[in-house]
Every structure is written in C-alpha cells, then in structure tokens.
Amino acid sequence: MARPSLPGARRRPRPERGGWRHIPALALALVFCLPLVYMVAGSFRKAGLPPPRTPELLPSPIAFDNYERAFELVDLGRHLLNSIAVAAIAVPLTILFASWAGFAISRLPRRAAAALVGISLVALMVPATALLVPRFALFKTLGLTDTWIPLIAPSLLGTSPFYVLLYAWSFRRLPGDLFEASRLEGLGVLGTWWRVGMPLVRPVTVAVAVLAFVFTWSNFLDPLIYLFDPDKYTLPLGLRSLAQLDRQNFPLLLAGAVVATAPVILAFLYVQRFFLQEHRELG
C-alpha cells in the first residue's frame, strides 16, 4: 500500500540508478591507465637486470635510485626547465592568437567567416611533415636554428587551425546581443574579446591550453631538427638519449618518462574542474 505523504514534506532524492552504465567507461579508463601503471612500476625496477617476462606491478627489489641515475646520465633537470620555458611561452601565445583569430572569424559576416573556416580546414589537412623542409629552410635563412623560436613560432598562428576553429565555433555560439551591448557600452573589439568573449569560453580556453601544452611538451621532431646545443634541448630529446641505453637499463628510461609525464598529468588534474563546471551562467 502506498504510504500517504505529508503535505509539504520533502521527498528524499532517490539514489541514482544505473551505476552499471559507468562500467564501460571504467574499463576504457583502465586500458588507458595500464601503460601508465607499468611505466611507474618499471621506473622502480632495479636497472641492469634483464627485462621481466611478464609485466610486474610491484618490482622487487624497489630501486629508488633510478631517478637519481637518470638525472646523472642525462641533464634531465635542464631539459625539464627548457621544456617548461618553451611551454610557458608557447601555450599563452597559442591561446592569444587562436582566440583572436577565432573571435575575428566569429564576428565576420557569414560569407567571409565561411571562407576563413574553409581555409582553416584545408590548412588542418596539410600534414606537418610536408612542411618540415620549407620550415627548416626558412628558419635557417633567418638564422633562427638552434634557438627556441622555431619551437614557439607555430603558436603565433594558434599552433593548429583546429584551435582557431574551436574558438570560432565557441564565440559564434554566444548571443550576438552580448557583443553589441558591449560595443554600445563603450568597449572596443579588444575590450569586448577580453571582457565579454574570453570569460564566456573559459572551458574552451582550458581545453586549448591543455592540448597546446601536451603538443609543446611532447614535441620531439622540432627540437630534434632545430636544436643542436644540448643545453637548449627539451625533455623529449633527453628521453631519446635515455632510450639509447641498452635494454637492461630500461628502468632509467621509464624514470625519465615518469618525469616527463608527471607535469602533464598534474596540469590536467588541476584544470579538469574547468571542464566539469557546468554552463549554468549561460542558462
């Protein structure tokens, strides 16, 4: 028999059903986490031993000195600082130029915007390797090889047309009245971009920042081509040096890989709350 409810009494929220729906997501997360787990576990395996025949989750004995040795063999500390410096310059520049370009596209008349979107899409389809030789020739002519400038230069174009399109699409989704109100209230284009546009596409900025950071951080090819002085090397080149050790010393490479991966994971953990925040403000 149904129990009569008291008038005004609040019903308790029912526990959420369908928890099983998360199982595929958890399984997928596990697939992606396993290599990371093995990387961390492997980094504590004693160096100099033959590689294990089966994956081991907890090496015995645990060798903490792998990290110390990795830093002794290769100047990982300097490479880490170099990578941080390159990313610290390239990521903000990527956000600045991608958002400017995206904002401009979003505010243009439809036909002009469509043409620019088309150009961006075409640019997106050009493989990066196809531009290696002309880019190298250009930077060599300008005398900019063996500097970080070739590594940072793509950020002056938003790093990838995809980021520009992401911004253009996000700005386009905002009501045009907001930008017109901003104009009437006395802000110029830059003021409107900064004080109205950017705060309203913050999750996109976070996404672009993470993607650009991962791209810059893990960029191996450009440093390999443009950098000759080991003092200017970034972390991927340092890891490459560790990869040249013999097979028994793979825990040292994994220790270097953990050092290279940790900042990316920490950065993602820090910014994931921005991804999860709802667009309540726009409601």
Next chain:
Amino acid sequence: MASLVLTGVGKRYGEVEALRGLNLEVGEGELLALVGPSGSGKTTALRIVAGLEQPSAGSVRIGARDVTRVPPAARNVSMVFQSYALFPHLSVAENVGFGLRARRVSKGEAGQRVRAAAEIVGCSSLLERKPHELSGGERQRVALARALVREPDLFLLDEPLSNLDAQLRVQMRAELKRLHQRLETTMIYVTHDQYEALTLGDRVAVLGDGVLQQVGPPEEVYDRPINRFVAAFVGTPAMNLLPVEGGRAGPFAVRVPASLAGRALEAGVRPEHVQLGTGDSVEVQLVESAGSETFLHLGWRERTIVARTGAGVRPAVGSSVTVSVAPGHVRLFDAESGSAL
C-alpha cells in the same frame, strides 16, 4: 536628453530593401513607440539609431550632432535588447556598471551611480546576484538599470517586454511608463504589439514594408488611420474593411461624398462602433467572451464582421442580429491605393 532626427534613412541588404526613405523626428523627452509587423524594418531603424548598423542612405542626428558615421559608443545612447543581453559571467552590479567601467569612471562614483540606477528600477536587492539567478522581470529591470546608469541622451528599447509572461508584461509596461514620466528621457520603444505601442507611446510611428506609414498620437493613429495598412494593423480586433457598393458597405449604410462618387472605395469600421439592434440582419458565427467584453463574429454573405460588445451580450451562435454604424464612425479608403479619404 536630446531630440532625434532621421532624414531619408534607408537600408539595403543585397537585394532586400529593409528600410526606405525614413523621415522621423522624436522630440526631447518624448516616448515614441515604433510599431510594425515582423520584417517591417523597425528593429533595423533602431539599430541604425544605435549605430549598430550603417544606413545605406540618409542621415541620423541626435541633438545638434550628425551621428550617421559615429560609432555606437560615442553616440551616448543606451539600448535594452529583447534578450536583455546581460553578461552572464558578471554580477548584477557589474552588469549595471559595465559601461561606466569601460568609460573609466572612478570606482566610487560608479558604485554610487549603480546603486542609484538600481534604486530607480527597483533591483537594489539583486546587485550581488548573477543573471542566471534572476527571473525574467528581474533581468528586465537590470537591463533597464544598465541603460539608464550612463544617463544617455537617448533610450532605445527593442521589444523589451516580449519575453515576459502576460501578467508581468502589463506590470512592467506601467512601470516603464512611470519611469519615462519620472526621467523625462527621450525614448524609442520598438514593438510588434500595437496595444503596447498605443498604451506606452506619446506618439506612435507605424512601419510597414520598410516604409513609415503613419506617425501621430495614439488616438489619432487609432481613430484616423492614414491607410488600409494602418487600419488593419492597429487595433485588436482589427478594423472591419468592407467594399463600398451602392451606398452600402456590407450590412452598413455609408454616406459617400459626391466628390468620391464613382471611385472604388472601402469602408473601415472599428469593432466597437458596430451597433446591435438596428439595421441589416447578420448571422452570429462565433461568440468570444473576454471577461469584460464579448467579440461577435458576424457573417454577412462571404465576409465576417467583428463586433465588440459588453460582457452581457451573448447571442446564440447561428441566430440573427441586426447591425448598424453611426456615420461619423466610418473611415473611407481608396480601394486601389489604400489611402484614407
């Protein structure tokens, strides 16, 4: 507070002519209601005044200044958008003070002016909230506060009540009227709701097909529409328009002046001027009760005539009633040009 003069203003979008030769003057402190159906060019006209659109022809003067090529921010006009256009990431206080901050007004002065503007429109208690925490009526008040905090020369309101429910719309309409009376600011109020235009405007300008059809005090526009378009658009229900044949317009006897004899004419009769009890017989097709009044849809041959009567008058559907109209309440139009005669 300033006057506004539009001279020969036109706007083309490719092949489409949204506005043609608009000549309009709005006096200092006047509230002009700009009304017309969708696509009539009223919002385009407002955006041209605001500077959000450039006219293809003509000029815009605010006070003594020609502002045709002046950017929006330098015109000292404020606009309340249909969507209110409140910045969702800012609090109410920041929204209201947005223009002051953009114009580098000192923090102290801006705070004072924000509080004063919020006080005027009755949103002082909302200053810390975000727009998504406000109801439709509250958002509207905040948009009004933002518009008046800069003390603009000209207030532009683009269908500001259209997103509100019927009850709130009536309340806000009265508040807007009071606000205008208190501030005595020049206002242009765009609406597609002719009732709103008639109740709010000191004068009403009717736009149709991008052309200014008539401008005048509400009662003039209502009682003496200048053409068939205005007659049909202004008034709910619309004016009955009937062809004149042999001194009669439908069931009504019409006096046609000798000077108009032989011309194809149409007679316009407002529903409230249709008198029951004398004259020709018509069939009651539909009875609509609106509480304080009743609308009768009356069939005469192939046409339907609408009569507005008191609440107690409820003839049975299918029955016959007799109708007439006093001669002074018939408006004659040229059947070809549509112009009033």
